[in-house]
Amino acid sequence: MAEVARGASMAAALGRREEGGMLGVSRASRYTAHAILIVGILIVAFPIYYTFVASTHSLQTILRPPLPLVPGGRFWENYTTALFGGIGRIGGVDVGTLLFNTTVVALAIAVGKIVISILSAFAIVFFRFPFRMFFFWMIFVTLMLPVEVRILPTYKVMVDLGLIDTYTGLTLPLMASATATLLFRQFFLTIPGELVEAARVDGAGPWRFFKDILLPLSKTNIAALFVILFIYGWTQYLWPLLVTNRNDMNTIVIALRKMISFADADTQWHLVMVTCVLAILPPILVVVLMQRWFVKGLVETEK
């Protein structure tokens, strides 16, 4: 009898187990949690939603605050004008061109970085050669030299090499970084030596081993890294700002900055908003659709 009573009071203390909730979390506090989360979502998602709303209104509506909370009726007009019509303030370049540039840059950086890093990690882990650790440290130290701390001299190098306003200039210097190499190295170190031995006994050379064993094993890592690096490439700011002068070589983020002016009354805000939405949408789609790999990659690799 006493045991039953103890059991009952325990069940009360723990909340209702049969509901499958965490122990000790009452229903009321779960509702509070939902309420706080909804407020949180509103804060997190609202700026993006509101920009979308603005992109569907006319310039006159936008200039007369407060802006309505629901989308207006100018969706097609605004989007077709921005995408194909060309925007005056950025030299008549249309947003389609900007999107193309940014996609090229983001893809080139993501793919280039993965290829370069996987090759150098392969060399460092599966071979022994003079100066191996020297090269490892040489790559590692680049972690401490972000573009932000060497703006001017890097710009000079770009001018000397004639890389201003080129896709090479926009992407190549960003392809070398220690993080991806360190990540692949860490992963390769967990691959048992027996696997290499077995491959060698079977007569597989390094290339065969790389292609048939290492690459398939690294698939998840590559997918995760791709998402993170695609976002990294898409959201670059300082670098494209430095190495592009021509309007038709801008990335969409830089072009947006050029389109906005508060001193000037003729900023075409409705087109700015469309460009904003189009600049945000592709990376959001990548993150949301590849969420599983992205979250795993981010949290496990710690950037």
Next chain:
Amino acid sequence: MSPRVVFPNKLLPYLLLAPQVAITLVFFYWPASQALYQSVLREDPFGLNSAFVGLANFRRVLSQPSYIDSVQTTAIFSVATALLAMVVALLLAVMVDKIIKGRGFYRTLMIWPYAVAPAIAGMLWLFMFNPTMGTFAYMLRSAGYSWDPLLNGPQAMTLVIAAAAWKQISYNFLFFVAGLQAIPKTLIEAAAIDGAGETKRFWTIIFPLLAPTTFFLLVINTTYAFFDTFGIIHAVTGGGPGKATETLVYKVYNDGFVNLNFGDSAAQSVILMVIVIALTAFQFRYVERKVHYG
């Protein structure tokens, strides 16, 4: 490192390393060494003459009131951004840990800002809060509050901090959720059986066990606020009004690229390099420690 089975090739590893090493040398080491070299030179703006001046550039930079102001601005900006982004993310992560249904839904919406470029994050907030046509600026004015981040320094600072923190919430949220999931449920259940309420359990069990995650995020967020927020400052305030939002990175850019003061800019670059090296060393020491803690 344990002795590994390796391939015997002699030349191949160098070829595999070549692309990364080449890019690293041309675009990292060469410019960084140039920054070091320039930082001890005094050059006229046209680059015609230069003379070795030793540490004079550093001495001048460090004694400039505008540099000290910028250090202060950066400190306020970084601390506020890191704290705000982490507190909000922790609150939301703890809430998500309590609920049963809808976790995936909340997470999906919560990660959006991660995909937004810092500069665009700044523009979104500027759009809502600019005095010309921002809806929230309009509401603030209607409520009798004089709001103009384009002219008022502290208000401009508030705006860039809000935008910078907003963008970082996703990242912190994902890490806090992972950290919370790693806490053994048995510990929390034991405390619940002993009669500890939810608040008490949070402060005595969950928060201390989250310390490694919190500490890691503190380093990451500080680095982010220092270096990755250039886009926000450049796009939203341009360092102004006055110099109210001129962070160290923005100042390097402005002094070197806009004002063409190479010696000062290079000296500032070198100081920033020292800061990055300190932050990175700190981070790696910590990550190593975390391995032992499991």
